[in-house]
Amino acid sequence: NLYEGTFGADVAPSMVRTFIQQEGGTTPPYEDLRAFANELAATPDDGLMDLYGRRFEGDFVFRYMAMDMILGNIDGYVSRGNNFLFYHEPGPDHWWLIPWGVDEVWRVDVDVHDPVYDGGQLHDHGILYSRCAEVPDCLDAVDAALEDGISMMEDRQLYQYGTDLRARMRVLTRQDDASTASPAITTREQAQILTFIAHRPTQVRRYLKERSP
Numbered sequence: 001n002l003y004e005g006t007f008g009a010d011v012a013p014s015m016v017r018t019f020i021q022q023e024g025g026t027t028p029p030y031e032d033l034r035a036f037a038n039e040l041a042a043t044p045d046d047g048l049m050d051l052y053g054r055r056f057e058g059d060f061v062f063r064y065m066a067m068d069m070i071l072g073n074i075d076g077y078v079s080r081g082n083n084f085l086f087y088h089e090p091g092p093d094h095w096w097l098i099p100w101g102v103d104e105v106w107r108v109d110v111d112v113h114d115p116v117y118d119g120g121q122l123h124d125h126g127i128l129y130s131r132c133a134e135v136p137d138c139l140d141a142v143d144a145a146l147e148d149g150i151s152m153m154e155d156r157q158l159y160q161y162g163t164d165l166r167a168r169m170r171v172l173t174r175q176d177d178a179s180t181a182s183p184a185i186t187t188r189e190q191a192q193i194l195t196f197i198a199h200r201p202t203q204v205r206r207y208l209k210e211r212s213p
Helices: 013-018 031-042 045-055 060-070 127-132 136-155 158-175 183-211
Strands: 002-005 020-023 084-089 094-099
Touching: 013 031, 031 045, 031 084, 031 127, 045 127, 045 136, 060 094, 060 127, 060 136, 060 183, 127 136, 136 158, 136 183, 158 183
Parallel strands: none
Antiparallel strands: 002 020, 002 084, 084 094
16 A cells, blocks of 8 residues: 655554555555554564564655755655655565655755754654654664765765756756756756755764764
């Protein structure tokens, strides 16, 4: 089953029916989601890592959380429990988070441990993350995924790739009669994204250092 989650939908027993089922599977609608929500609610903090290890593939859930915050996503699952799909793979009994509506990213200096923007708390964090944030071993796993993510940005020279792509796009967008954005707007937005890419690894490492003993 594939479920859509927006504001008010999360992996909690009281919130199961606020999900919208997008695709049906062999399991009756909401039965698998309710079972997982009940299991999560009944799991104490010292059992959370085992639960995530059984219900998600490898370290997927930690990498998902990390990438959500590396990108400065202030309107995603981690930051405010919004804009995500939740898919149950019945064979291995694994769950997968899938982002959608990713239009609030590239936000500079968003804290990867407690995303706050414009001076105020955005919304309740997604339950999978808020539970994890209370368990040191779980947050350590997210931090390891954060370091892996920003190292990948550097190793793959993402800034240089973006710079090269910008040069190619500059020509193409000026030839696109259907584009509603002026060259000035396009140039400004591209520059902001490149600035984000250039500085985000340093910002993330600063937050990681602040949490380190």
